[in-house]
Amino acid sequence: MVTTPEGATVSRLEEELLALAGSVPDPELPVLTLAELGVVRGLRITDSGRVEVELTPTYTGCPAIEAMSADIERVLNEQGQAEVTVRTVLSPPWSTDDITAEGRRKLEEFGIAPPGPTGAKGPVMVGLAIRCPHCGSTDTTLLSRFSSTACKALRRCEACREPFDHFKEL
Amino acid sequence: MTASVPTPATVPAQAHATAALSLGDDALVLSHRLGEWAGHAPVLEEEVALANIALDLLGQARVLLSLVGDEDELAYLREERAFRNVQLVEQPNGDFAHTIARQLYFSVYQQLLYEQLAADAGSPFAPIAAKAVKEVAYHRDHAEHWTLRLGDGTPESHSRMQRALDALWRFTGELFEPVEGLSVDRDALRDGWLTTVTDAIRRATLTLPDGPQIGAWTAGAGRQGIHTEPFGRMLAEMQHLHRSHPGATW
Structure with a gap:
């Protein structure tokens, strides 16, 4: 047993199942796990033996949340947990700051410029240079504020001329 | 629409509903x-952007309607008079400038409203507002940039953008009418909205419309279930599949 900062005890089994739930790949960005994306909020086993997982969406309307829930249920079922409930929680809201350092590295390797820190001025106003994930140049231009998904913007590198996605700060 | 919409902690009172x-x-x-x-x-790129903004809004709608009841029943089985949206959002897309003017007026309002709700820890809407306000910041950014680009573009785009701002202006007054169950500082909302919209319009070399912000017969009407003519046609299209094939899934 370990004790969380909130004082609740977490069993070894809960820890293992949490790690397992977190290891599920993101359905839209399969290079990232859900833990690296920072969307698995917690896991507990109730007195009746049911496993409850808390999951938070990146965007309120993110359609991937249903696939994520189903994938988590499946891996926990395969691990012998018959009763699994995945609950969606909104608060506190997910932020791109919740993506782990390893998650950011993988995004860049995958060709997606990772989000910068969100800062105090809100998501849109971050003015830091965005680096091309292909050649590393910071000479890049915004083509469209919304790309293949709401969480990404489409940019072009002026050095290597390649277009690329940028995971927007949120 | 299926299972994984957040479950509300408590069933809201009638006013909150x-x-x-x-x-x-x-x-x-x-x-x-x-x-x-x-x-x-x-x-x-705009096709993708507008669809993404629509998806953000649909996500917000699902959470909010689920606070009241079954989201599908509420979306697909209510009659026109039971809808409580402002008339601004039901206005037809028009040309692209009309869509951008509608986006500008609405996203500035929604961002300021959600900022207030997010800051009110006692509000049942605080969690959804805190989350959605970050998404809406991008909607507003999108609308402001297109307002600038069209207003400060060609004579044709300038005149169309001005026409659109003028045409939708009379639907903006309703945004600041009281809403039952919603505790907001409406003066701050109106002042903040006017300042931001005026600034965007000025930078776009356009003119702030000077007509009344409310039509003679329509003050606050959408919130009371009274809608403009195009809304009925929109609802017919939105609801007909669900009504023709109740319970159908794919």
């Missing part, structure tokens, strides 16, 4: 209007 319907219907109806651009937007 009215507020949730009002905000949820705003998001749902505007989402549907923006979705109508799919296959018709002027450039591919």
Whole structure:
């Protein structure tokens, strides 16, 4: 047993199942796990033996949340947990700051410029240079504020001329 | 629409249900209007952008309507008079400038409103507002940049953008009418909205419309279930599949 900062005890089994739930790949960005994306909020086993997982969406309307829930249920079922409930929680809201350092590295390797820190001025106003994930140049231009998904913007590198996605700060 | 919408911690009181319907219907109806651009937007990037904004709004609508009841029943089985959205969001897409003017007026309002709700820890809407306000910041950014680009563009785009701002102006007054169950500082909302919209319009070399912000017969009408003529046609299209094939899934 370990004790969380909130004082609740977490069993070894809960820890293992949490790690397992977190290891599920993101359905839209399969290079990232859900833990690296920072969307698995917690896991507990109730007195009746049911496993409850808390999951938070990146965007309120993110359609991937249903696939994520189903994938988590499946891996926990395969691990012998018959009763699994995945609950969606909104608060506190997910932020791109919740993506782990390893998650950011993988995004860049995958060709997606990772989000910068969100800062105090809100998501849109971050003015830091965005680096091309292909050649590393910071000479890049915004083509469209919304790309293949709401969480990404489409940019072009002026050095290597390649277009690329940028995971927007949120 | 299926299972994984957040479950509300408590069932809201009647007044909160009215507020949730009002905000949820705003998001749902505007989402549907923006979705109508799919296959018709002027450039591919805009098609994707408008669809993404529509998806954000649909997500907000699902959470808000689920506070009140079954989201599908509320979206697909209510009659026109039961919808509580402001008339602004039901206005037809028009040309691209009309869509951008509607986006500018609404996203500035929604961002300021959600900022207030997010800061009110006692509000049942604080969690959804805190999350959605970050998404809406991008909607507003999108609308402001297009307002600048069209207003400060060619004589044709300038005149169309001005025409659109003028045409939709009379629907903006309703944004600041009281909503049952929603505790907001309406003066701050109106002042903040006017300052931001005025600044965007000025930078776009356009003129702030000077007519009344409310039509003679329409003051606050959408929130009371009274809608403009195009809304009925929109609802017919939005609801007909569900009504023709109740319970159908794929």
